[in-house]
Amino acid sequence: MPNNKEFVKFAKVDKSYDGKVLVVKDLNLDIAEGEFITMLGPSGSGKTTCLMMLAGFETPTNGEIYLDGNPISNIPPHKRGIGMVFQNYALFPHMTVYENLAFPLRVRKIPKDEIDKKVDKALSMVSLAGYESRMPGQLSGGQQQRVAVARALVFDPSVVLMDEPLGALDKNLRESMQYEIKHIHESIGVTVVYVTHDQGEALTMSNRIAVFNDGKVQQLSSPDKLYEEPVNSFVAEFIGENNTFSGQVTDISGGKCKVKLDSGSEIMSNPIRVNSKGEKTIVSLRPERAIINPENNMENKHKGKIEEVIYHGDHTRVRLNLLGNKEFILKVPNSSARMDIKVGNEIAVGWDSRDARALDPK
Amino acid sequence: MSSETQKILTTDGIPLEISLKKAEKKNKIKAFLLVAPLLLFIIITYIFPIGEMFTRSIDDRMVTNMLPKTFKAMETWDGKELPPEEVFAAFLSDYRALAEKKEHGKLGQRLNKEKNGFNTILKKLWRKMKKFEDGNTKEQIMAVHKRFRDVKYWQAIKRTAPPYTMGKYLKGMDMYYDEDGKVVQVEEDRRIHRILWLRTLEIAVVVTILCFLMGYPIAHLLATLPMKYSNLLMICVLLPFWTSLLVRTASWMILLQQQGIVNDFFVMIGLVADDNRPEMMYNKTGTYIAMTQILLPFMVLPLYSVMKTISPSLMRAGKSLGGTPFVAFWKVYFPLTIPGIGAGCLLVFILAIGYYITPALVGGASGTLISNQIAYHMKETLDWSFASAMGLMLLTGVLVVYWIYNKLVGIDNIKLG
Numbered sequence: 001m002p003n004n005k006e007f008v009k010f011a012k013v014d015k016s017y018d019g020k021v022l023v024v025k026d027l028n029l030d031i032a033e034g035e036f037i038t039m040l041g042p043s044g045s046g047k048t049t050c051l052m053m054l055a056g057f058e059t060p061t062n063g064e065i066y067l068d069g070n071p072i073s074n075i076p077p078h079k080r081g082i083g084m085v086f087q088n089y090a091l092f093p094h095m096t097v098y099e100n101l102a103f104p105l106r107v108r109k110i111p112k113d114e115i116d117k118k119v120d121k122a123l124s125m126v127s128l129a130g131y132e133s134r135m136p137g138q139l140s141g142g143q144q145q146r147v148a149v150a151r152a153l154v155f156d157p158s159v160v161l162m163d164e165p166l167g168a169l170d171k172n173l174r175e176s177m178q179y180e181i182k183h184i185h186e187s188i189g190v191t192v193v194y195v196t197h198d199q200g201e202a203l204t205m206s207n208r209i210a211v212f213n214d215g216k217v218q219q220l221s222s223p224d225k226l227y228e229e230p231v232n233s234f235v236a237e238f239i240g241e242n243n244t245f246s247g248q249v250t251d252i253s254g255g256k257c258k259v260k261l262d263s264g265s266e267i268m269s270n271p272i273r274v275n276s277k278g279e280k281t282i283v284s285l286r287p288e289r290a291i292i293n294p295e296n297n298m299e300n301k302h303k304g305k306i307e308e309v310i311y312h313g314d315h316t317r318v319r320l321n322l323l324g325n326k327e328f329i330l331k332v333p334n335s336s337a338r339m340d341i342k343v344g345n346e347i348a349v350g351w352d353s354r355d356a357r358a359l360d361p362k
Numbered sequence: 363m364s365s366e367t368q369k370i371l372t373t374d375g376i377p378l379e380i381s382l383k384k385a386e387k388k389n390k391i392k393a394f395l396l397v398a399p400l401l402l403f404i405i406i407t408y409i410f411p412i413g414e415m416f417t418r419s420i421d422d423r424m425v426t427n428m429l430p431k432t433f434k435a436m437e438t439w440d441g442k443e444l445p446p447e448e449v450f451a452a453f454l455s456d457y458r459a460l461a462e463k464k465e466h467g468k469l470g471q472r473l474n475k476e477k478n479g480f481n482t483i484l485k486k487l488w489r490k491m492k493k494f495e496d497g498n499t500k501e502q503i504m505a506v507h508k509r510f511r512d513v514k515y516w517q518a519i520k521r522t523a524p525p526y527t528m529g530k531y532l533k534g535m536d537m538y539y540d541e542d543g544k545v546v547q548v549e550e551d552r553r554i555h556r557i558l559w560l561r562t563l564e565i566a567v568v569v570t571i572l573c574f575l576m577g578y579p580i581a582h583l584l585a586t587l588p589m590k591y592s593n594l595l596m597i598c599v600l601l602p603f604w605t606s607l608l609v610r611t612a613s614w615m616i617l618l619q620q621q622g623i624v625n626d627f628f629v630m631i632g633l634v635a636d637d638n639r640p641e642m643m644y645n646k647t648g649t650y651i652a653m654t655q656i657l658l659p660f661m662v663l664p665l666y667s668v669m670k671t672i673s674p675s676l677m678r679a680g681k682s683l684g685g686t687p688f689v690a691f692w693k694v695y696f697p698l699t700i701p702g703i704g705a706g707c708l709l710v711f712i713l714a715i716g717y718y719i720t721p722a723l724v725g726g727a728s729g730t731l732i733s734n735q736i737a738y739h740m741k742e743t744l745d746w747s748f749a750s751a752m753g754l755m756l757l758t759g760v761l762v763v764y765w766i767y768n769k770l771v772g773i774d775n776i777k778l779g
């Protein structure tokens with residue numbers, strides 16, 4: 001299968017509901033064929049609007065959306081052939097599971113025996129074979145969710161949209177469904193556009209993640225890059241946990257920069273979004289990249305006072321007062337060699353300057 | 363089986379069921395006390411009047427009370443040939459008692475309804491019986507008039523013996539007991555009630571359909587429009603509720619009469635000629651228009667409450683799965699509104715079938731309903747038992763509709779709000 005890099009293409013798409021505020025601003029996004037892409041962002045960031053424009057329930061105020069090279073803004077939803085899984089599943093409550101799955105096939109005038117085959121296949125794909133005659137109301141949340149996924153896939157659409165499909169499930173079920181959807185995607189190779197505000201979900205499932213904020217894509221990259229190398233302070237803040245120091249660049253050379261913090265101390269960081277001396281910056285550091293009792297050759301080595309110790313089972317979270325940041329979080333794995341971590345103790349903390357990313361000030 | 367299952371005991375050794383009942387008893391009493399006033403009210407204002415109506419509609423004790431001895435004597439009479447002497451004697455004694463109370467005229471009128479010519483012979487009997495001698499009553503009475511020698515007249519008396527009669531119900535269906543006690547229909551040109559029943563049914567059905575056709579889109583708009591518009595629309599729907607029924611009907615009269623605003627407008631735009639204005643009032647048209655407008659909210663509100671619960675994503679799902687907007691509506695949205703349609707139609711139909719004021723004012727001769735006939739008998743002829751009988755027939759009709767609805771759609775599916 002030739003991998004079309006621009007299978008779905010948002011080209012300069014703007015969207016406004018009231019003519020005053022743009023909920024989506026100049027969106028340019030290419031989605032490759034067979035890709036699992038997630039639109040991640042806080043509520044009101046415009047991600048669902050993008051999905052609705054792709055599905056055809058909203059029209060772009062400006063710009064165009066292309067599906068496999070064809071502009072689709074003027075095609076009504078039922079002719080786009082895009083499968084969709086809704087937030088509350090949107091199963092037809094008056095139809096059995098079989099009828100729900102047969103609906104997209106019947107409107108396409110597919111012969112009965114072929115419908116039976118496709119429904120069978122789709123149901124066994126989500127391991128719900130034998131549930132054909134149940135009503136949606138008789139199914140658990142997870143089962144309803146799987147029926148919704150099967151229904152969105154049963155007519156072999158080229159793109160499937162999922163609008164926070166796991167939002168209503170409890171934590172354990174949500175996790176197992178994440179894997180299930182991921183495996184289905186891998187086995188049939190359909191293009192999936194997934195919307196969520198749950199970063200864990202996005203990181204687990206996607207090939208690429210588009211982080212939305214304020215109607216714009218802040219960063220579009222693979223989950224590991226997104227986590228390890230956030231390009232701005234919003235992404236750093238939104239994805240995973242994050243310790244921040246705000247300060248001013250005092251020196252920048254050789255891929256490193258010196259940042260003078262508001263508390264007066266200086267730290268070495270990795271200049272990502274700063275170019276020159278005197279710029280304001282926020283330095284971001286992942287909790288797991290900070291090391292307790294570091295070796296002496298580390299560039300950053302500071303002492304902090306333990307303010308709080310929170311037991312989390314597999315690890316312990318330690319809140320420190322470090323360099324004026326009272327919310328500095330450390331993650332300490334629970335090993336048998338427990339260190340002397342008690343509230344009020346002072347400990348030394350260090351990190352590699354490459355892990356401290358100097359980003360834009362907010 | 364049940365004796366084998368072990369009873370679960372509480373820690374005190376009391377069976378769980380008893381313990382539970384004890385615990386719940388207080389709540390049950392409280393709940394009952396809360397509903398007691400309403401229950402009492404319903405019994406006094408609803409159950410009791412309907413029971414009273416029913417007894418009144420079949421009550422036929424007038425003759426029974428007037429001729430107690432006669433009917434007692436008639437118990438052994440087979441009714442094929444002229445009754446024996448005791449019956450005649452008993453009848454004379456009853457009649458004399460009535461004559462003393464000056465109620466013999468009423469008996470004559472009542473029996474005349476049963477058999478023509480009774481009034482005359484009873485009056486004759488009243489005149490002659492003063493000169494009657496003791497004994498041999500049968501001969502003396504038969505001598506008064508030859509009709510007393512006709513067994514049919516005695517049979518007519520016997521027919522009035524039971525304290526209850528279905529005669530009023532038969533009258534409501536344009537039927538009656540003939541002289542032989544058989545149920546027969548009245549002559550074709552006198553079957554007014556049947557026309558009224560059919561017309562009532564027709565108007566109720568048409569009004570229900572009109573309300574449905576108009577109410578469905580409104581309810582849909584109400585359920586889907588943004589809050590600020592839907593509130594305004596809701597007020598428009600409810601406005602009729604806040605206006606007196608009489609005022610609304612009267613304003614329809616202003617609008618619809620031949621020199622009324624609607625007709626003026628039709629003439630103005632040249633739709634009709636000035637000397638050929640259509641009659642839109644004092645006929646069925648007027649009744650249809652006014653009743654539909656008045657009953658519309660009863661259709662809109664149940665529909666709205668059902669549509670409000672239908673998630674908009676269902677229609678979207680229908681469309682995204684490839685259904686055209688019509689298919690998505692017909693296969694997904696419409697079936698989900700059936701409980702509301704059922705409730706709305708049932709409500710409107712039941713209200714329409716017993717509607718009174720509007721048809722009375724704008725209905726004219728061809729637009730009046732059975733309820734107007736009931737009112738007529740209540741107020742004009744004072745035949746309350748006939749009015750009660752027709753009222754109960756109407757109630758039975760409504761219950762039948764309800765029963766059919768339950769069989770077809772299921773009453774559990776109904777959603778009134």
